[in-house]
Amino acid sequence: MFRSLLVTNLRSLKSPLVKSVTKTNQISSIRNFSSSIINYHGHIHKPKPGEELHITFITKEGEQLTYDVAEGDSVLDIAQAHNLDMEGACGGSCACSTCHVIVDPDFYDAIPEPEDDENDMLDLAFGLTETSRLGCQVKMSKEIDGVRVALPAMTRNVSSSDFS
Template sequence: RFVELSGIVPYRTHWRFAVFQHSGINRPPPGTGIKVYFKDSKGNLLKTVEANEGDDILAMAHEYDIDLEGACEGSVACSTCHVILPPEYYDLLPEPEDDENDMLDMAFGLTDTSRLGCQVKLTRELDGLTATLPSATRNMFVDG
């Protein structure tokens, strides 16, 4: 016997699977993770989160419901996960690759310490990092 399914069920199942696959974040026990402070463009604290080593800023923002778009889902094909980092933390990161720099060139509000959140892999050395979200993003797929 077969049960007829509406067109919505396969979509919802796929959608849930895609979110599970994309996120893949295991939140660390409270007080044991790498602290990341998310601020808005005016410097107001949005949320303090804890991450594991190897997590990236974009994934953490999505896990904790912070409004960081990530239109390309971390494939370095947009600049919608652009964040601004304090110089002392920016200097701890490896230099951005050419593809990241190409996307950053299109980012709204680019600064000397701008990075794509999807490319910032967290380490213990980055504990206490503040990621400031710019006042706007430029999504070339939508904005042209």
């Protein structure tokens, strides 16, 4: 039963995964299966030549990783597209704090102020600082080209089951 459900679910996807599943009642092979395809994950856009913006992530281990990104992409989407350790449990809907980042103070004031929903979620974030933001709410723009964001040592995933 699981296999037939898997085949049905994979056939309903409109992605390259469908090409790797045979059209029988059983799966003869699934090649290069991934639960999220890096090229499609997070809906990031490839920057146009000459219009690249830059972002540097500082990992928990202190490694600095710089990427060329497009205007309008969120910090969460960029991190997930590059397989960085940022959960984004709510899918970027500002309903958790697992995409918490610490923004370089030199760039913090250039980012639009957080709305009430974001501030409410930030109150739940582990290791909150004066320059903390949710990655799902920070969109890349020319004003923050070159921004540096640090990933906190850990995140707190609070769900409704925690309050049962």
